[in-house]
Amino acid sequence: MVDIVIIGAGMSGLVCAQQLHQAGYKVLVVEKSRGLGGRVATRRLHETCADRGTCYLNPKDELLQRFVELLAQQDILQIWTDTTHEFDASLQQLKVRRRSPIYTAAKGMSAIARFLATGLEIQLNQRVVGISTVAENWCLQLESTNATTQITAKAVVVAIPAPQALTLLEPIAVSHEFLANLRSVEFAPCISVIAGYPSMQSNFDWQAVTVVNDDNLAWIGLDSSKRAEK
Numbered sequence: 001m002v003d004i005v006i007i008g009a010g011m012s013g014l015v016c017a018q019q020l021h022q023a024g025y026k027v028l029v030v031e032k033s034r035g036l037g038g039r040v041a042t043r044r045l046h047e048t049c050a051d052r053g054t055c056y057l058n059p060k061d062e063l064l065q066r067f068v069e070l071l072a073q074q075d076i077l078q079i080w081t082d083t084t085h086e087f088d089a090s091l092q093q094l095k096v097r098r099r100s101p102i103y104t105a106a107k108g109m110s111a112i113a114r115f116l117a118t119g120l121e122i123q124l125n126q127r128v129v130g131i132s133t134v135a136e137n138w139c140l141q142l143e144s145t146n147a148t149t150q151i152t153a154k155a156v157v158v159a160i161p162a163p164q165a166l167t168l169l170e171p172i173a174v175s176h177e178f179l180a181n182l183r184s185v186e187f188a189p190c191i192s193v194i195a196g197y198p199s200m201q202s203n204f205d206w207q208a209v210t211v212v213n214d215d216n217l218a219w220i221g222l223d224s225s226k227r228a229e230k
């Protein structure tokens with residue numbers, strides 16, 4: 001039996017797992033997808049890659065600043081730019097915005113997750129479909145493509161988005177207040193689109209553009225400008 005099972009190998013789950021592992025606990029991370037990172041996701045295609053979730057980090061508080069410095073020392077993150085643009089769709093105007101440096105990963109943002117996973121025991125392609133208590137312990141039902149299994153642990157950390165957490169936690173006796181807090185979390189759906197362009201047309205004078213006054217488009221990033229081999 002493990003000490004702690006962590007559900008979800010996104011940033012939250014991996015950071016939590018790494019902290020508990022370093023504190024000496026026997027930790028197991030279970031993840032429903034075949035890759036690490038959750039919404040920090042990189043798609044590999046045409047011998048390059050594109051970030052389709054978190055595109056960059058802009059550390060504003062001390063903890064994130066320290067994490068970014070650690071990742072920069074490991075050569076995982078580099079400064080991408082300190083100049084972003086804002087496109088006003090109603091005025092059709094592109095403005096330059098100076099700001100604090102924003103960081104990105106030349107190998108794709110999912111490199112952060114691979115770094116965080118170092119030394120951890122992780123089971124991929126395992127969806128948790130149920131949680132129950134057995135004596136003093138927790139029992140998790142896991143589903144993969146061809147099998148249903150169970151894991152027992154002394155403690156469970158649920159590190160998945162609120163709507164998905166609700167489906168697991170509603171059937172067990174969790175406080176009404178806690179469930180109400182989970183229900184109150186609102187998600188704004190979004191679609192990430194990856195578009196290619198011929199390399200001879202790569203003379204763009206922008207890297208990251210925030211779009212305002214447009215109902216459909218929020219942000220455009222030139223992913224090739226993050227890659228060392230651009």
Ligand SMILES: Cc1cc2nc3c(=O)[nH]c(=O)nc-3n(C[C@H](O)[C@H](O)[C@H](O)COP(=O)(O)OP(=O)(O)OC[C@H]3O[C@@H](n4cnc5c(N)ncnc54)[C@H](O)[C@@H]3O)c2cc1C
Nearest residue numbers: 008009010011012031032038039053054055056127128160
């Ligand atoms: C398009 C997009 C752009 C973004 N851009 C930025 C940005 O530029 N900068 C920034 O700081 N943030 C950005 N964010 C937000 C950031 O990505 C998220 O806040 C953060 O990654 C959430 O991490 P998490 O670990 O809490 O959740 P998630 O990343 O959602 O991780 C949860 C994990 O749990 C797994 N899981 C879910 N249910 C189960 C289950 N039943 N069993 C097993 N595993 C399960 C999921 O597969 C997933 O891997 C962006 C998000 C999106 C979608």
